[in-house]
Amino acid sequence: MCQDLVAAGLQRINVSMDTPVREKFAHITRRDALPQVLAGLVECEKYPSLRPIKVNAVAVRGFSEEDVLAFAELARRKPYAVRWIEFMPLDAEGQWDRDDVLTGSEIRAIIESRYPLVPIQDDRIGTAQRFAFADGAGEVGFINPVSEPFCETCNRVRLTADGQFRTCLFSRWETDLRSSLRAGASDAELEQLIREATWRKEMKHEINDPGFQRASRSMSQIGG
Ligand code: SF4
Structure with a gap:
């Protein structure tokens, strides 16, 4: 549908993808649809007027750590702005637990163990703390509403x-x-x-x- 959406005026897009691992994706979304999501992203890449392409991942402790470097590599390889979002008590099942929150600073430390990051100055009111890879390949962001609230x-x-x-x-x-x-x-x-x-x-x-x-x-x- 990308072509039609762009023709209709779509200029930016957010895609939720909490893991790049097919089995884990099927587990949390209850549908085996990761290949379709990735195909949709590849389609989005064809339209330069459709930027940024944001990929949002909610981080859950014990689930997301092993995906952090894979997402970093995706952000380096593709024109996607990957955003890590802390897990908030907004889940439908009401099972959120504070211990499940993997913080943005913990994720950043995992990324920086392999790929150094530098902050991007951004004066707009935004929710994400943005970082570029120090070698210039792409960017990642952290939305930390639990550990660093930005409500003000x-x-x-x-x-x-x-x-x-x-x-x-x-x-x-x-x-x-x-x-x-x-x-x-x-x-x-x-x-x-x-x-x-x-x-x-x-x-x-x-x-x-x-x-x-x-x-x-x-x-x-x-x-x-
Ligand atoms: S005030 Fe804004 S930033 Fe804070 S929880 Fe509500 S919607 Fe989120």
Whole structure:
């Protein structure tokens, strides 16, 4: 579908690929689809206007360590910006455990045991700490919401596929824009709803605080 998506105006893409090992991929996604994902990425490479091609991997202790250098090599060989994301308590099964969090700094140390990295200065508000390989071949990034929260610079809000406006991944409340739309709300009325919700945007997640309560939806229901 890449050609059609680019023709329709797609300029950047994020692909979730938590492991480059076929059996492990099938285990965590419950489908043996790694070859299709890799074929899709190769197709994306053909369209230079489709950049960056980001490959996002969620790191889980005891699962991801052995994949770190393979992903680093992918980032060096291909025009992909590989991003490691710390495991957050947004899993549908509610099985997240703090001990499962493999931190970004631990992953970086594994990469640097073979490939030295240098930070990329980036003044935009972003979630990833970006690094280039010291020899100039590609880049990797680390999104460390558990070990190094960056909520104070967060400017993200989200609209779910079912029309609910969320002001934080960890929100326990939502603003129902779908019902307002279906009731014939004007653009100005929708804007007002969005403004009011955004004024109440959460200061931070509370993963590291006592009494942390899970979000009202899991990540797959929010949509990333
Ligand atoms: S405020 Fe919420 S959405 Fe923003 S970085 Fe913090 S946890 Fe993530």
